[in-house]
Amino acid sequence: MIGSKLKEAILCLRTGLVTLKYPFAPHPPEEDFRGYPEVDVDKCIGCGGCAAVCPSRAIMIQDIDQNTRRIVRLLERCIYCGRCAEVCPEDAITMTKQFELSSDKAREDMEVESQIFMATCQRCGRCYTPPSPVDKIMEPGFRDDEIKRGGQDSPYEPVKSAEE
Amino acid sequence: MFKKLCQKAFSKSLWVYHVNVGACNGCDIEVIDVLTPYYDAERFGIKLVASPRHADVLLVCGPVTRQVVPAVKRLYDAVPDPKLVIAIGSCAVGGGIWFDSYNIVGGVDAILPVDYHIPGCPPRPEAILHGIAVALGLAEKQVAPVHLKQLPDRPESVSIKTPV
Numbered sequence A: 001m002i003g004s005k006l007k008e009a010i011l012c013l014r015t016g017l018v019t020l021k022y023p024f025a026p027h028p029p030e031e032d033f034r035g036y037p038e039v040d041v042d043k044c045i046g047c048g049g050c051a052a053v054c055p056s057r058a059i060m061i062q063d064i065d066q067n068t069r070r071i072v073r074l075l076e077r078c079i080y081c082g083r084c085a086e087v088c089p090e091d092a093i094t095m096t097k098q099f100e101l102s103s104d105k106a107r108e109d110m111e112v113e114s115q116i117f118m119a120t121c122q123r124c125g126r127c128y129t130p131p132s133p134v135d136k137i138m139e140p141g142f143r144d145d146e147i148k149r150g151g152q153d154s155p156y157e158p159v160k161s162a163e164e
Numbered sequence B: 001m002f003k004k005l006c007q008k009a010f011s012k013s014l015w016v017y018h019v020n021v022g023a024c025n026g027c028d029i030e031v032i033d034v035l036t037p038y039y040d041a042e043r044f045g046i047k048l049v050a051s052p053r054h055a056d057v058l059l060v061c062g063p064v065t066r067q068v069v070p071a072v073k074r075l076y077d078a079v080p081d082p083k084l085v086i087a088i089g090s091c092a093v094g095g096g097i098w099f100d101s102y103n104i105v106g107g108v109d110a111i112l113p114v115d116y117h118i119p120g121c122p123p124r125p126e127a128i129l130h131g132i133a134v135a136l137g138l139a140e141k142q143v144a145p146v147h148l149k150q151l152p153d154r155p156e157s158v159s160i161k162t163p164v
Ligand code: SF4
Pocket: A037, A050, A053, A054, A055, A056, A057, A058, A059, A077, A078, A079, A080, A081, A082, A083, A084, A085
Protein backbone atom coordinates (compact mmCIF):
# COMPACT_ATOMS: atom_id res chain seq x y z
CA MET A 1 0.00 0.00 0.00
CA ILE A 2 2.82 2.36 0.93
CA GLY A 3 4.46 1.35 -2.31
CA SER A 4 1.52 2.51 -4.38
CA LYS A 5 1.46 5.85 -2.57
CA LEU A 6 5.17 6.29 -3.19
CA LYS A 7 4.64 5.47 -6.85
CA GLU A 8 1.90 8.09 -7.00
CA ALA A 9 4.15 10.70 -5.40
CA ILE A 10 6.92 9.98 -7.88
CA LEU A 11 4.46 10.26 -10.76
CA CYS A 12 3.27 13.62 -9.45
CA LEU A 13 6.82 14.89 -9.08
CA ARG A 14 7.70 13.81 -12.57
CA THR A 15 4.91 15.98 -14.03
CA GLY A 16 6.71 19.10 -12.91
CA LEU A 17 5.18 22.58 -12.76
CA VAL A 18 2.02 22.91 -14.83
CA THR A 19 0.62 26.20 -13.53
CA LEU A 20 0.34 29.03 -15.99
CA LYS A 21 2.26 32.18 -15.14
CA TYR A 22 -0.66 34.13 -16.55
CA PRO A 23 -1.24 37.43 -14.75
CA PHE A 24 2.52 37.98 -14.58
CA ALA A 25 3.34 36.76 -18.09
CA PRO A 26 1.16 37.16 -21.18
CA HIS A 27 -0.76 34.19 -22.49
CA PRO A 28 -2.13 35.03 -25.95
CA PRO A 29 -5.36 33.32 -27.00
CA GLU A 30 -5.77 30.89 -29.89
CA GLU A 31 -5.85 31.88 -33.53
CA ASP A 32 -9.65 32.01 -33.91
CA PHE A 33 -10.43 33.66 -30.58
CA ARG A 34 -12.90 36.53 -30.72
CA GLY A 35 -12.41 39.33 -28.21
CA TYR A 36 -13.38 42.97 -27.95
CA PRO A 37 -14.93 44.20 -31.23
CA GLU A 38 -12.95 47.24 -32.21
CA VAL A 39 -14.57 49.86 -34.42
CA ASP A 40 -12.75 52.02 -36.90
CA VAL A 41 -15.11 54.99 -36.92
CA ASP A 42 -13.50 56.52 -39.99
CA LYS A 43 -14.39 53.49 -42.10
CA CYS A 44 -17.97 53.21 -40.85
CA ILE A 45 -20.61 54.51 -43.27
CA GLY A 46 -23.43 54.29 -40.76
CA CYS A 47 -25.40 51.69 -42.71
CA GLY A 48 -26.77 50.03 -39.57
CA GLY A 49 -26.07 46.47 -40.66
CA CYS A 50 -24.33 45.72 -37.39
CA ALA A 51 -27.28 47.03 -35.38
CA ALA A 52 -29.64 44.82 -37.34
CA VAL A 53 -27.75 41.56 -36.71
CA CYS A 54 -26.45 42.03 -33.18
CA PRO A 55 -28.16 39.32 -31.09
CA SER A 56 -27.80 41.24 -27.86
CA ARG A 57 -28.86 44.54 -29.43
CA ALA A 58 -25.68 46.05 -28.07
CA ILE A 59 -25.48 48.34 -31.09
CA MET A 60 -28.15 51.00 -31.32
CA ILE A 61 -28.63 53.82 -33.75
CA GLN A 62 -30.16 57.24 -33.33
CA ASP A 63 -30.38 60.05 -35.84
CA ILE A 64 -29.67 63.08 -33.73
CA ASP A 65 -30.03 65.59 -36.51
CA GLN A 66 -30.41 65.68 -40.26
CA ASN A 67 -26.88 64.63 -41.01
CA THR A 68 -25.49 63.06 -37.86
CA ARG A 69 -26.15 59.45 -36.97
CA ARG A 70 -25.18 58.41 -33.47
CA ILE A 71 -24.17 54.75 -33.06
CA VAL A 72 -23.94 53.64 -29.46
CA ARG A 73 -22.38 50.29 -28.67
CA LEU A 74 -23.05 49.10 -25.14
CA LEU A 75 -20.40 46.40 -25.29
CA GLU A 76 -20.97 45.39 -21.68
CA ARG A 77 -23.62 43.04 -23.01
CA CYS A 78 -21.73 42.01 -26.18
CA ILE A 79 -21.39 38.24 -26.45
CA TYR A 80 -18.42 38.37 -28.86
CA CYS A 81 -20.26 36.45 -31.56
CA GLY A 82 -18.58 38.38 -34.38
CA ARG A 83 -21.73 38.86 -36.43
CA CYS A 84 -21.23 42.62 -36.61
CA ALA A 85 -17.71 42.16 -38.00
CA GLU A 86 -18.99 39.61 -40.50
CA VAL A 87 -21.82 41.75 -41.82
CA CYS A 88 -20.03 45.11 -41.99
CA PRO A 89 -19.65 46.05 -45.67
CA GLU A 90 -16.70 48.33 -44.96
CA ASP A 91 -14.84 45.99 -42.57
CA ALA A 92 -15.00 48.73 -39.98
CA ILE A 93 -15.33 46.25 -37.12
CA THR A 94 -12.56 43.80 -36.27
CA MET A 95 -12.72 41.18 -33.56
CA THR A 96 -9.51 41.76 -31.64
CA LYS A 97 -7.80 39.29 -29.34
CA GLN A 98 -8.33 41.59 -26.37
CA PHE A 99 -9.93 39.63 -23.55
CA GLU A 100 -8.66 41.54 -20.52
CA LEU A 101 -11.83 43.56 -20.18
CA SER A 102 -12.43 43.51 -16.46
CA SER A 103 -13.02 46.86 -14.83
CA ASP A 104 -14.75 48.32 -11.82
CA LYS A 105 -17.42 50.14 -13.82
CA ALA A 106 -17.96 48.18 -17.00
CA ARG A 107 -21.13 50.03 -17.95
CA GLU A 108 -19.16 53.18 -18.60
CA ASP A 109 -15.89 51.63 -19.73
CA MET A 110 -17.40 49.36 -22.35
CA GLU A 111 -19.41 52.07 -24.05
CA VAL A 112 -18.37 53.05 -27.57
CA GLU A 113 -20.15 55.98 -29.14
CA SER A 114 -19.55 57.22 -32.65
CA GLN A 115 -21.24 59.98 -34.58
CA ILE A 116 -21.23 59.49 -38.33
CA PHE A 117 -21.72 62.21 -40.88
CA MET A 118 -24.54 61.17 -43.21
CA ALA A 119 -26.41 62.34 -46.28
CA THR A 120 -29.82 63.96 -45.80
CA CYS A 121 -32.81 62.65 -47.69
CA GLN A 122 -34.42 65.39 -49.72
CA ARG A 123 -37.86 63.93 -49.22
CA CYS A 124 -38.12 63.03 -45.55
CA GLY A 125 -35.22 65.04 -44.19
CA ARG A 126 -33.62 62.10 -42.39
CA CYS A 127 -30.16 60.58 -42.54
CA TYR A 128 -29.48 57.85 -45.02
CA THR A 129 -26.69 55.79 -46.49
CA PRO A 130 -26.97 55.99 -50.24
CA PRO A 131 -27.19 52.22 -51.22
CA SER A 132 -30.46 50.90 -49.73
CA PRO A 133 -31.92 53.12 -47.05
CA VAL A 134 -35.45 51.79 -47.04
CA ASP A 135 -35.23 48.20 -45.76
CA LYS A 136 -32.65 48.93 -43.10
CA ILE A 137 -34.78 51.36 -41.12
CA MET A 138 -37.31 48.62 -40.38
CA GLU A 139 -34.70 46.50 -38.57
CA PRO A 140 -34.62 46.06 -34.78
CA GLY A 141 -32.04 48.22 -33.13
CA PHE A 142 -32.26 50.70 -35.91
CA ARG A 143 -33.16 54.21 -34.92
CA ASP A 144 -34.05 53.48 -31.33
CA ASP A 145 -35.75 56.38 -29.68
CA GLU A 146 -34.00 55.65 -26.42
CA ILE A 147 -30.75 53.89 -25.63
CA LYS A 148 -31.79 51.26 -23.13
CA ARG A 149 -29.48 49.45 -20.77
CA GLY A 150 -30.18 46.11 -19.14
CA GLY A 151 -31.79 46.43 -15.72
CA GLN A 152 -32.73 50.02 -16.37
CA ASP A 153 -36.35 49.94 -15.29
CA SER A 154 -36.34 46.86 -13.12
CA PRO A 155 -38.93 47.18 -10.36
CA TYR A 156 -36.51 46.07 -7.65
CA GLU A 157 -34.85 48.28 -5.08
CA PRO A 158 -31.07 47.95 -5.28
CA VAL A 159 -29.27 46.91 -2.10
CA LYS A 160 -27.11 49.72 -0.76
CA SER A 161 -23.45 48.96 -0.26
CA ALA A 162 -21.79 49.72 3.05
CA GLU A 163 -19.90 52.57 1.40
CA GLU A 164 -22.98 54.67 0.65
CA MET B 1 -11.08 54.49 0.32
CA PHE B 2 -13.25 51.50 1.06
CA LYS B 3 -11.87 49.83 -2.05
CA LYS B 4 -8.27 50.48 -0.98
CA LEU B 5 -9.02 49.04 2.42
CA CYS B 6 -10.52 45.99 0.75
CA GLN B 7 -7.48 45.58 -1.46
CA LYS B 8 -5.27 45.59 1.59
CA ALA B 9 -7.45 43.33 3.68
CA PHE B 10 -8.16 40.90 0.88
CA SER B 11 -4.74 40.67 -0.70
CA LYS B 12 -3.84 37.49 1.17
CA SER B 13 -7.07 35.55 1.29
CA LEU B 14 -10.18 35.93 -0.78
CA TRP B 15 -12.77 33.39 0.13
CA VAL B 16 -15.21 33.09 -2.64
CA TYR B 17 -18.81 31.98 -2.76
CA HIS B 18 -19.97 31.27 -6.25
CA VAL B 19 -23.62 31.83 -7.13
CA ASN B 20 -25.47 31.20 -10.36
CA VAL B 21 -28.43 33.51 -10.87
CA GLY B 22 -29.71 32.18 -14.17
CA ALA B 23 -26.49 31.65 -16.11
CA CYS B 24 -26.20 28.99 -18.79
CA ASN B 25 -23.34 27.31 -16.84
CA GLY B 26 -20.68 28.50 -19.26
CA CYS B 27 -19.29 30.99 -16.77
CA ASP B 28 -19.56 28.46 -13.95
CA ILE B 29 -17.40 26.03 -15.88
CA GLU B 30 -14.81 28.75 -16.50
CA VAL B 31 -14.83 29.56 -12.78
CA ILE B 32 -14.12 25.90 -12.05
CA ASP B 33 -11.35 26.03 -14.66
CA VAL B 34 -9.74 28.90 -12.80
CA LEU B 35 -9.52 26.75 -9.68
CA THR B 36 -7.74 23.86 -11.45
CA PRO B 37 -3.96 23.46 -11.00
CA TYR B 38 -3.39 24.76 -14.52
CA TYR B 39 -4.75 28.26 -13.81
CA ASP B 40 -4.45 27.89 -10.05
CA ALA B 41 -6.27 30.82 -8.55
CA GLU B 42 -5.41 29.39 -5.14
CA ARG B 43 -1.94 30.89 -5.38
CA PHE B 44 -3.69 34.24 -4.79
CA GLY B 45 -5.31 32.83 -1.67
CA ILE B 46 -8.61 32.29 -3.41
CA LYS B 47 -10.67 29.51 -2.03
CA LEU B 48 -14.14 28.35 -2.90
CA VAL B 49 -16.26 28.05 0.23
CA ALA B 50 -19.54 26.26 0.71
CA SER B 51 -21.40 28.85 2.74
CA PRO B 52 -21.93 32.57 2.13
CA ARG B 53 -21.23 33.18 5.82
CA HIS B 54 -17.61 32.19 5.29
CA ALA B 55 -17.15 34.25 2.15
CA ASP B 56 -15.53 37.59 1.38
CA VAL B 57 -16.50 37.66 -2.25
CA LEU B 58 -19.67 36.78 -4.11
CA LEU B 59 -18.96 35.60 -7.66
CA VAL B 60 -22.22 36.14 -9.49
CA CYS B 61 -22.87 34.59 -12.91
CA GLY B 62 -26.06 35.13 -14.85
CA PRO B 63 -28.54 37.83 -15.83
CA VAL B 64 -30.61 37.57 -12.59
CA THR B 65 -34.00 36.03 -13.19
CA ARG B 66 -36.95 37.54 -11.37
CA GLN B 67 -37.48 34.41 -9.33
CA VAL B 68 -34.02 34.52 -7.83
CA VAL B 69 -34.03 38.19 -6.78
CA PRO B 70 -35.19 37.73 -3.15
CA ALA B 71 -32.81 34.79 -2.69
CA VAL B 72 -29.86 36.79 -4.01
CA LYS B 73 -30.64 39.69 -1.71
CA ARG B 74 -30.78 37.35 1.27
CA LEU B 75 -27.52 35.79 0.13
CA TYR B 76 -25.89 39.22 -0.09
CA ASP B 77 -27.05 40.01 3.44
CA ALA B 78 -25.64 36.70 4.66
CA VAL B 79 -22.10 37.58 3.57
CA PRO B 80 -20.25 39.35 6.39
CA ASP B 81 -18.87 42.86 5.82
CA PRO B 82 -16.61 43.92 4.18
CA LYS B 83 -17.64 42.11 1.05
CA LEU B 84 -17.01 42.34 -2.67
CA VAL B 85 -19.35 41.38 -5.47
CA ILE B 86 -17.76 40.31 -8.75
CA ALA B 87 -20.01 39.93 -11.77
CA ILE B 88 -18.72 37.34 -14.24
CA GLY B 89 -19.86 37.15 -17.83
CA SER B 90 -21.75 39.45 -20.16
CA CYS B 91 -25.08 38.40 -18.61
CA ALA B 92 -24.08 39.44 -15.13
CA VAL B 93 -22.41 42.63 -16.34
CA GLY B 94 -25.09 44.04 -18.61
CA GLY B 95 -27.82 41.47 -19.09
CA GLY B 96 -26.26 39.88 -22.18
CA ILE B 97 -28.69 38.87 -24.89
CA TRP B 98 -31.44 38.73 -22.28
CA PHE B 99 -31.13 42.32 -21.14
CA ASP B 100 -34.76 43.24 -21.86
CA SER B 101 -36.48 39.87 -21.45
CA TYR B 102 -39.66 39.85 -19.39
CA ASN B 103 -38.30 37.52 -16.71
CA ILE B 104 -34.83 39.04 -16.40
CA VAL B 105 -33.70 41.93 -14.26
CA GLY B 106 -30.78 42.58 -16.62
CA GLY B 107 -27.42 42.72 -14.90
CA VAL B 108 -26.41 42.15 -11.32
CA ASP B 109 -25.81 45.83 -10.63
CA ALA B 110 -29.53 46.46 -10.93
CA ILE B 111 -29.98 44.77 -7.56
CA LEU B 112 -26.55 44.54 -5.87
CA PRO B 113 -23.62 46.97 -5.66
CA VAL B 114 -21.05 45.32 -7.94
CA ASP B 115 -17.37 46.09 -7.37
CA TYR B 116 -15.75 44.37 -10.33
CA HIS B 117 -17.08 43.29 -13.68
CA ILE B 118 -15.55 40.62 -15.90
CA PRO B 119 -17.24 40.68 -19.31
CA GLY B 120 -16.97 37.78 -21.74
CA CYS B 121 -19.31 35.13 -23.02
CA PRO B 122 -17.98 33.17 -21.25
CA PRO B 123 -14.84 35.00 -20.08
CA ARG B 124 -11.66 33.02 -20.65
CA PRO B 125 -10.11 31.65 -17.47
CA GLU B 126 -7.30 34.13 -18.15
CA ALA B 127 -9.86 36.93 -18.24
CA ILE B 128 -11.15 35.87 -14.82
CA LEU B 129 -7.56 35.75 -13.53
CA HIS B 130 -7.05 39.23 -14.95
CA GLY B 131 -10.18 40.38 -13.15
CA ILE B 132 -8.79 38.95 -9.92
CA ALA B 133 -5.47 40.66 -10.59
CA VAL B 134 -7.26 43.98 -11.15
CA ALA B 135 -9.22 43.50 -7.94
CA LEU B 136 -6.02 42.75 -6.03
CA GLY B 137 -4.20 45.68 -7.63
CA LEU B 138 -1.71 43.50 -9.53
CA ALA B 139 -2.78 44.68 -12.99
CA GLU B 140 -4.26 47.74 -14.60
CA LYS B 141 -7.64 47.72 -16.26
CA GLN B 142 -7.40 48.01 -20.01
CA VAL B 143 -10.76 49.29 -21.22
CA ALA B 144 -11.89 52.88 -21.54
CA PRO B 145 -14.98 54.48 -23.05
CA VAL B 146 -14.73 55.73 -26.64
CA HIS B 147 -16.66 58.72 -27.97
CA LEU B 148 -15.83 59.77 -31.52
CA LYS B 149 -17.41 62.12 -34.02
CA GLN B 150 -16.92 62.41 -37.78
CA LEU B 151 -16.93 65.94 -39.15
CA PRO B 152 -17.59 66.60 -42.84
CA ASP B 153 -14.54 68.80 -43.36
CA ARG B 154 -11.99 66.58 -41.62
CA PRO B 155 -10.50 63.27 -42.62
CA GLU B 156 -10.17 61.94 -39.06
CA SER B 157 -12.92 61.63 -36.49
CA VAL B 158 -12.51 63.62 -33.32
CA SER B 159 -13.11 62.62 -29.74
CA ILE B 160 -16.22 63.95 -28.02
CA LYS B 161 -17.97 63.41 -24.75
CA THR B 162 -21.69 63.88 -25.01
CA PRO B 163 -24.10 63.58 -22.12
CA VAL B 164 -25.82 60.21 -22.46
S1 SF4 C 1 -19.83 40.74 -31.46
FE1 SF4 C 1 -22.01 40.08 -31.58
S2 SF4 C 1 -22.90 40.76 -29.62
FE2 SF4 C 1 -20.95 41.86 -29.84
S3 SF4 C 1 -21.51 43.82 -30.78
FE3 SF4 C 1 -20.96 42.41 -32.46
S4 SF4 C 1 -22.92 41.47 -33.12
FE4 SF4 C 1 -23.27 42.43 -31.08
